Amino acid sequence: MGLNIIVLAKQVPDTRNVGKDAMKADGTVNRAALPAIFNPEDLNALEQALRLKDKYKGTTVTILTMGPGRAADIIREGLYRGSDKGYLLTDRAFAGSDTLATSYAISRAIMKLDKADLIIAGRQAIDGDTAQVGPQVAEKLGMPQITYAEEIVSLEKGKITVKRRLERGVETVESPVPVVVTVNSSAPDCRPRNAKLLMKYKHAKTITESQNASEDYLNLSADRPFLNIPEMSVNDIDADPKWLGLAGSPTKVKKIENIVFQAKEAKKLTAGDNDINELMKELIANHTIG
Amino acid sequence: MNNVFVICEIDEGKVADVSLELLTKGRTLANELKCKLEAVALGHNIEGIEKELYPYGADVVHVGDDERLNPYTTLPHTAVITGLFEEEKPQIALLGATTFGRDLGPRVSSALQSGLTADCTALEIGDHEDKKAGKTYKDLLYQIRPAFGGNIVATIINPDCRPQMATVREGVMKKEIYDKNYKGKLNKLDINKYLKPEDLVVKVIERHMEKSKVNIKNASIIVSGGYGMGSKENFNLLYELAEVIGAEVGASRAAVDAGFAEHDRQVGQTGVTVRPKLYIACGISGQIQHVAGMEDSSMIIAVNNDPNAPINKIADYVITGDVAEVIPKMIKYYKQNTK
Missing domain, CATH: 3.40.50.1220 (TPP-binding domain)
Structure with missing residues (x-):
């Protein structure tokens, strides 16, 4: 018997490769200059899901992502690597959501999908590093949670065994399913794209994306329903607007400041022998080292 | 009521450093807000743990001592803390941004529908004016953290929901004894009042904790x-x-x-x-x-x-x-x- 697995994934700006043009002259972030990527730990989570699919025949892996229209890239990326389908949760009403409002929307969407045995996500996203959405979704769904997972050891007979990597050690826990698991970057990397799947899904589009498509494309997608990436909006998930977006977010941003370091009067040295020698003498003389 | 709470992390019967650091910070916040500082300590065989916490300025220590609270699992801790918070209505609740705090904090905040800010680097008290709604808020917790890959620093507030929750990394705040003779009050919690059988479904079957080999925190x-x-x-x-x-x-x-x-x-x-x-x-x-x-x-x-x-x-x-x-x-x- 196959499992039903939902992978929560997020498209994030690649904050690890912030270049010089990442900030505009007025000190705000220039999002256009940051490439949008599949959140790295969500890829670790996808790999855990795909390993379960390899192990348990008939398993379905579904990607669920929330974001603007371009986040459909995340679903395509997942399809290229072996997931079976994906849903894009997108609506202007979600704009300005903090982690709690995001978790509410995601949990409502999960309730609309086929009943899952496992909901799996990266521990945290690199644009916020909060690690909150996984546990908050679990609570909203009334499911147990296993955070900091490194390996899903088994998922059989309604029971999951997971190895967790904590700050100072490892722990193995057992939980009934359904359960929400969040995965660390210490888990194995995700497998690369599969060439056959890339060919199969490269024309997969959401309804919004296919609005501008040619007639040829529309004929093609009518023949191949797997090319349609379903979208979900507020109306599809029976969400109460008061828990969504800015209104549904208890935390508000009061102030954003650009970083300006108070420049100190630094002593400037070269890499030359003389400069380094003098520096080491000085540090030894004033007992900073030695 | 409406006091500052610190959810302490208990590690092999001892209070984690980060919790003591937060009590020190919590004491300053409580003084500024003219309210009490309260601590929560959950675990097993931790009798007398309150004596470790009083010197850091804890006015009340809530202790839950029960075998079902050790080793830590998410659901029983969440049940006790959300139950206690519904009774005590803290205005602020702080946790260490450790694997413990980052597992428990969001679960509690979701259950209480309250805001949580992760990895704060500073906490201050200040006012806020919402011009659009024409409302003024007094004495909010400013939760200050770098954001967006560290290119900006954001000040986050929770105007309407309580408690205002924040996690802070170990070493960010300084641990200082407030008064070594400070005497608080012990409140022993009746765990049965909070726990339901479904809170006990997750079992820890193996655990290997090692002392960290690297000690950069105390390196000179x-x-x-x-x-x-x-x-x-x-x-x-x-x-x-x-x-x-x-x-x-x-x-x-x-x-x-x-x-x-x-x-x-x-x-x-x-x-x-x-x-x-x-x-x-x-x-x-x-x-x-x-x-x-x-x-x-x-x-x-x-x-x-x-x-x-x-x-x-x-x-x-x-x-x-x-x-x-x-x-x-x-x-x-x-x-x-x-x-």
Whole structure:
């Protein structure tokens, strides 16, 4: 018997490769200059899901992502690597959501999908590093949670065994399913794209994306329903607007400041022998080292 | 009612350092708000633990001592804390941003439908005016944290929901005894009142905890490397220098992400905050997330081939040059001058 697995994934700006043009002259972030990527730990989570699919025949892996229209890239990326389908949760009403409002929307969407045995996500996203959405979704769904997972050891007979990597050690826990698991970057990397799947899904589009498509494309997608990436909006998930977006977010941003370091009067040295020698003498003389 | 709460982490019967640091901060906040500071400690065989907490200024210590609370699992702790918070209605609740706090905090905040800000680097009390709604809020908790890859610092508030929750990394706040004779009140919790059978479904079947091998938090000299070190092999230069001058090796997040160093060595907002006597930053550009974790070092030496690297602005000595050239020279001249 196959499992039903939902992978929560997020498209994030690649904050690890912030270049010089990442900030505009007025000190705000220039999002256009940051490439949008599949959140790295969500890829670790996808790999855990795909390993379960390899192990348990008939398993379905579904990607669920929330974001603007371009986040459909995340679903395509997942399809290229072996997931079976994906849903894009997108609506202007979600704009300005903090982690709690995001978790509410995601949990409502999960309730609309086929009943899952496992909901799996990266521990945290690199644009916020909060690690909150996984546990908050679990609570909203009334499911147990296993955070900091490194390996899903088994998922059989309604029971999951997971190895967790904590700050100072490892722990193995057992939980009934359904359960929400969040995965660390210490888990194995995700497998690369599969060439056959890339060919199969490269024309997969959401309804919004296919609005501008040619007639040829529309004929093609009518023949191949797997090319349609379903979208979900507020109306599809029976969400109460008061828990969504800015209104549904208890935390508000009061102030954003650009970083300006108070420049100190630094002593400037070269890499030359003389400069380094003098520096080491000085540090030894004033007992900073030695 | 409406006091400042610290959810303490109990590690093998002892209170974690980060919890004591938060009690110190919580005491300052409580004084400013003219309210009480309360602590929650859950575990098993922890009788007398309140005596460890009073000297940090805890007016009330809520202790839950029950075998179902050790080892830590999410659901029983969540049940007790949300139950207690519904009765006590704290205005502020603080947790360490450890695996414990980052597992428990969001679960509790979701259950109470209250806001939580992760990895704060500063906490202050201040007012807020919502011009659109024409409302003024007094004495909110300003939760200050770097955001967006460390390019900006954001001040977050929770105007309407309580408690205002925040997590803080170990070492960010300073631990100080408030009054070694300070006497608070013990409140023993009746755990059966809060726990339901379904809270006990997750079982820990194996656990191996080891003392961290790396101790950069208490090192007096730290040689730290960033992405600019270029490779894991070049990182070995840092270990050589550290060995010679008696230092620990630290790393920036970019270096850890690139696999140059293990996560225990990460200095910064999502790693460890350090205050050594000397911090040598090699090939580190100086993103705010990193700087937040080391700017209180007594002396900073920056080695970087970019003369405009942000780290240079907070450094006492700036060496412009290639790390692979500079570090061996530091080793050589240290040895020469100490002979």
